[in-house]
Amino acid sequence: MEDFKRLLKLQIIEALNLQGMQPEEIDDNAPLFGEGLGLDSIDSLEMIVLMERNYGIKIEDPREGRKIFESVSTMAEYIQANRKK
Amino acid sequence: MINPLYIKSARAITAQDCFNSNDLSQASRPCTGNRFVYVEPDYSRYFTIMQLRRMSRLTRIGLVAAIECLKDAGIAKPEAILTGTGKGSLNDTEKFMHAIRSFQEGTLNPSPFIQSTYNALNGLIGLHHQVNSYNTTYVHSGFSLEHALLDAALLMGDNTIRNALIGSFEEMTDEHYIIKEKLGFWKSGAVSGEGSFFFFAQQDKTGAVLAIEDLQLLFEPDQQKIRNAVHALLAAHQLQWQDIDVYISGRNKDTRYDSYYDLVSEQLTPATTELQFKQLTGEFDTASGFGLWAATRMVETGQLFPALVLKKGTSTRIKHLLFYNQYYSKQHVLYLLKAVE
Known part of the structure; x- marks a missing residue:
């Protein structure tokens, strides 16, 4: 799981163009939006694209997305449980 | 005839190292592979990583030019962004x-x-300076910058605004270069280029450097129409050919279009110094921004940029300037410029 979280962080860094940021700088359990990494609504759309392209997961309900994108840990758990590729 | 636009500050980011100094008196950088490519500024002076990640190459360049232009003018919030x-x-x-x-x-x-x-940069400038006033981007090929200038002149003419940040921006990509190559854009001597230019203009001449006294736009004119338009432009401002101290031409080494520029060059008297700039910037839709930036800076410093001089004239002042540019024989623009005293 730790290796997968590191991979996911690399994918987030690439998708959100967080130039110069290292995976170690993202706390597994810190909030991705608002506090913590400080992402916003456009980032959430980029994350939806990331989930669909990399793992075949379609997130159509925004309320569902809010829970999934709470932190890297919640994202990783959701992907492992629901991935289609 | 338009209401004069008074330019107070001008900034350029181009393939030449002219941004930090806001000058072009140093030796010029040559193009490589038939393309002039931006000398990009140090973005870390302006933006955080979190801001940069949302900005494209061109919006970064344009926003930096806009920031410095407003800083030079001592203006925090322009009344319009065009x-x-x-x-x-x-x-x-x-x-x-x-x-x-x-x-x-x-x-x-x-x-x-x-x-x-197209208006992503305008939005970013507005957000950066917290300006939510009139904000428009014109996309009209070789007339794009000129429509922004005309809009500003109209708005200032009816006192809707007193000042505006006006600019143009362009970039070239590998793919688009090939598309234009296939369309024959580079086959007769022209070199591809890119550049972003910003000007702070106002309706009042206080503190201004250069006045855009007039601006003429001609679409697909024949040569006689161009000749007539230049004569009419000078006559409307009670000027003779010998009054023109500096003529800036948009010659781009494309032999198909030299005859247009010759129409004006042939009329010049020995008094006029003839300048050209596309040997340093390349050709692009809004290359006229370079001519306007160079004119502003040369008037402000009282010095011609040596790298632009094609023919030195006898006049020692830089007061009346004529600028003619055309884009692949479609869009032709004539600027009549005057130093603000």
């Missing part, structure tokens, strides 16, 4: 179009789409 671009952010347009194809029109990244819109 720009012109031929193609906008091509890099992101291509990224978005590639994604449409690669992912069969499925879920697409929003960022390249947002950045690909």
Whole structure:
């Protein structure tokens, strides 16, 4: 799981163009939006694209997305449980 | 005839190292591979990583030029933001179009789409300076910058605004270069280029450097129409050919269009110094921005840029300037400029 979280962080860094940021700088359990990494609504759309392209997961309900994108840990758990590729 | 626009400050980011110094008196950088490519500024002086990640190459360049232009003018909030671009952010347009194809029109990244819109830079300038007033981008190929200038002149003419930030921005990509190559854009001597230019203009001459006294736009004119337009422009301002101290031409080494520029050059008297600039910038839709930037800076410093001089004239002043540019024989623009005393 730790290796997968590191991979996911690399994918987030690439998708959100967080130039110069290292995976170690993202706390597994810190909030991705608002506090913590400080992402916003456009980032959430980029994350939806990331989930669909990399793992075949379609997130159509925004309320569902809010829970999934709470932190890297919640994202990783959701992907492992629901991935289609 | 337009209401004069008084330019107080001007900034350029081009393939030449002219941004930090706001000058072009140093030796020039040559082009490589038939393309002039931006000398990009140090963005870390202006933006955080979190801000940069949302900005395309062109919006970064344009925003930096706009920030410094307003700083030079001592203005925090312009009353309008007006720009012109031929193609906008091509890099992101291509990224978005590639994604449409690669992912069969499925879920697409929003960022390249947002950045690909022509008015993305205007939005960023407005956000950065917290300006929510009139904000427009014109996309009219070789007339793009001129429509932004005309709009500003009209708005100032009816006192809707007293000042405006006006600019143009353009970039070239590998793919678009090839498309234009196939269309024959570079086959007769022209070199591809890119550049972003910003001007702070006002309706009042206080503190201004250069006045745009008049601006003429001609679409696909024949040579006689150009000749007539230049004569009419000078006559309307009670000027003779010998009054023109500096003539700036948009000659781009493309032999198909030399005859247009010759029409004006042939009329010049020995008094006039003839300048050309596309040997340092390359050709692009809004290349006229370079001519206007160079004119502003030369008037402000009282010095001609040596690298632009094609023929030195006898006049020692830089007071009346005529600028003619045309874009692939379609859009022709004539500027009559005057130093503000």
